Amino acid sequence: MKIHTQDIERFFTHFQNRHDIIMAAQFQDNNKDDNLVCKSILLCSIIDTLSKCVYSTSPNRERFPFFLDDFSGWPHRDRISLVQLHYFLETEADIKYEQTKLYVANRFKNLAHGMMQHSDNDELLNKIPHLKSVESEIRMFSYANLLYKYRNSVVHEFKAPGSGMDFGISEDVYYHSMSHYDLRNDEYVLIKNTWELVFPIKFLSKLVLQSITNLKSYCIIHNINPYNYFYFDTAWLSKKEVKRK
Template sequence: MSEVELQENIEMYLSVVKGIKDSMNIIQGESYLENHKKTLLFSVIDMLAKGVYGTTYRHRTAMFENFILQFCEWEHAERISLQQVVHLLDKTEEGQYQELKEFAKNELYKFPQDRPVYFSYDSNYDQLKELMPTGETKILGIPLKTLSHVSLLWKLRNSLVHEARAKGTTQTYDDMIEPHYIHYTTIGKDSENNVVTTEKWEICHPVGFFNKLIDTALVNVKEYLETNSINPYGNYDFDPLWIEVKRERLNSTTT
């Protein structure tokens, strides 16, 4: 393939991706519209990752997370969610991870409750790891790094794509693009009819955030494809046979 043909393929591919993304943003409906848009936009991220990496990764988790980190310029992607850390630590026995518990709960207490809280308030991995028992990187078998925001985004993707079920809370502030926490206070009654107040934080990923990730990726993917002379169409299977036959099978001699 000539350089001109390669450039034409790259530009055509990215134009198609942008067109698909734009069409998703104009869908209309009365129920679950925010969830539907996020589900569709996740598929665009998957599409771009496929165009860049092809079959490089055996596991989709690694491909998705590495794509976000490499191409989407999400500043807080690798910060650890203190809200999730506290939820996980609440399941441990009393006395376990005491230093980490005190730190995480104190930091969460500092979050301003009267406005959305950006993920910049969260801690980084090394900071929290130092508060864990020596040599430990897991809590109840859960690696601390799986509570990073990029990993949680993968969890949200799977919940929406495979179960049509969102995690976190829906968008409250129309002008917000960056993901954030929102504080809720609920009032109820206990078994003895006493008034009980519950405080909680929920994670919110606005639809605009997904568009921002994709728009940023489109620019960076273009440069990457051009620099590495990658034809993105070569990473997709256009065979009329829907079931993919592995290349080594095609090249092997059968007797």
């Protein structure tokens, strides 16, 4: 049996270097938000690429969260964002959400406005009161799923969801409070206060580096050549793609 250690080393060194180049890059001198979006897109693309090594036959909607579960080492990925769940439930009248709605609203009102909140304050699904019939819907608010939502937004819309700001000081997912104003009759009027979810660039960087480390170890242990899961031919479309039913 051929040992693929050299190919494994070359593959993961390449993506380690790509990560370092991305983090050092300056895409727009005067626009911090554009810089962060560009870096987020590229870091998410590394996660997408790495996930093909182990879930090559799965659609990306499944492959991305599966990879986070198995290789990211992210301890809060399965926790439920009570803030995001609250914004869904506050306009939901269906009685099946009632016990969840009351619990989440009570937690939400205790958030200290003006302070940053972190994902370690949230809970796993089994700690949140709910009916079995709504379990799959509540699971949509897990951080792993919200990161996939974030990935889709930056990749396809060139913007992060919501109005959150990356202050550049945290390596962990966080929320910050925000006051929204509207100009009326030459005066700014407070419209609402919100809690904005942020996946900071330092968090994405840490996630990518940990994923590289964990997947590399997996490939070494199982003697997996990661290059086997990518197409390098001059012809852009493979026969498998053309003949796909």
